[in-house]
Amino acid sequence: MTEDRDIGLPARRAAIDILSSALARRAGVDEALTRPAFRNLEPRDRGFAMALAMATLRRLGPIERALEARLAKPPPEGVLNILRIGVTQAFVMGTPAFAAVTTSVDLAASHSSTRAFKGLVNGVLRGLLREPPKLDDPEALCPPWLLARWSAAFGGEAALAMAALIADEPATDLSLKSSAEAGRLAAELEAQVLDGGTLRTARKGDVAAWPAYGEGAWWVQDASAAIPARLLDVQPGESVLDLCAAPGGKTLQLAAAGAQVVAVDRSAARLTRVQENLDRMGLAAEIVTADAGDWADERTFDAVLLDAPCSATGTYRRHPDVLWAARPSDVAALAGVQSRLLDSAARRVKPGGRLVYCVCSLEPEEGEAQVAAFLSRHPRFRIVPAQAGEAGAPAQSLLADGTLRLLPHHRPGGQDGFYAARLQREI
Structure with a gap:
């Protein structure tokens, strides 16, 4: 782990800022990384701050359970965050016990809102050092509502296997x-x-x-994220539309395969990054800033790829904050967006052309249910079943109907959770 005994309080404050932002809202981590508290750190300190915050998020459930057992009542959130990173330093990052406690007490003492709790921070952390907590229990690693959903969808054994991966840095x-x-x-x-x-x-x-x-x-690009573009099996010279294209990994795949690619996304800022990567790779694509649902262009394409906005629960290995920022209501709220985008994608497929729909979500409402509803609305489309092992997908990810439910534990070392379906329009 990072050698951190010479890294001071500013890096730890930045870690707390990342943690508190991640717990407050979606995209909170990205927002925190733009603030001076993080950006003004030396590179080594930035690395430590990010590692500390991510390690805390990966084990947040067990950390909370350990702290609750030693707190008569919850202290202010700022104090909780100091305790959280203190536990992570002592039991995950390999920080010497004295440094984990001392820096945490110093953090509490350094601000008027937490100064009165420095004795509590000292006592709680020293107590945990005497009786070390268990921080790798799969049932505690995952928020209960998500573990219940995964158990209902995939079975209890699979849900625990997925939860066990939360603690591992991929x-x-x-x-x-x-x-x-x-x-x-x-x-x-x-x-x-x-x-x-x-x-x-x-x-x-x-x-x-x-x-x-x-x-x-x-x-x-995660191994799972590379599979949907491979399912399209594009040939050199084919016209391909990549909807919701940013951050651009699939655009690069399609362009590298020799396709004539149009990449559409509503975020101009994110498309700038896509163009930079195309330039670095020596590849080309037409970049369009537009809402994929109501893009006015009337062109149709040999193949269309829609990686739809979703709850992103499948990305928790690299983005553990999604587990704690996600809410049950997110799934239902996004279902309407996905349906609208699928209908838009269907209009842009040539007769005989292919459409791949995918989401980096573990929630069936965003995957299997979306495709079932789409086929009922669009009888001219049918599923083109994937074959076992096709596109690099693990064999156990293949569903009976030929679509793919890529679960994180299906690949040794893990992979992002994805759903992908390959569809074809009749001629």
Whole structure:
């Protein structure tokens, strides 16, 4: 773990800011990373702050349970966050016990809103050091309402297997511009080649400094996220529409396959990043800033990919904050958006063309139920079943109807949770 005994209070304050933002709202982590409290830190301190906040979020459930057992009543949220990162430092980050306690007490003493609780912080942390808490219980790692949903949808054993992955920091997955380079790049990046051609590496640090980044040989993309574009099986010269395209990994896949790609997203800022990655990779696509649901362009395409906005519960391995920011109402609220976007996507598929719908959600209402409802509204479309192992998908991810329910525990070392369905319009 990060050597942190010389890292001071500013980095820990930044970690608390990231944590509190993550617990307050969706996209809170990204917002916190733009603030001076984080941006003005030295690179090493930024790395420590981010690692501390993420490690706390990965084990937040067990940490809460351990703290509740030692608190007669909940202290203010600012004090709770000091205790939370104190527990993480002592029992996850490998910080020496004295440093974990001392820095936490100093944090409490440094602000008028928490100063009166420095004795409480000292006592609670010292008590936990005497009786270390269990921080890897799968039933505590996942918010109860989500664990209940996953158990109902996939069975209790699968739900616990998914929850057990919450505590683990994932490796980094890379998609390649050319599969012919897999052997060389796997050696240079000390990576494993997964089914489908994704590289998985345990490397840490700034990816821009990794081998072959500058030459545009690869980009970061989870193994599951790479599967939907492969399902389209685009051929050189085909016209392809990528709806809700940002952050752009699928756009890069489609362009690398030789397709004529139009990438549509409502966020101009996020599309700027897509264009930067296309430039780095030496690839081209037409970039359009528009709402995918009411884009006025009348063109139709050989293939359409819709990675719809969703609750994103499947991304918890890399974004543990989603577990605590998500609400049960999110799923129902997003269902209408997904339905509207699917109808828009259908209008843009040529006769005989293909449509892949996917979401990085573990909730059936956003996956299986959406496709069932779509087929009832659009009888000219049918499912084109995926085959076992196709596109690099684990065999156990294949459902009876030929769609894919990619669960995080289906791949050794984990993967993002996704649902993907390949559809075809009749000629």
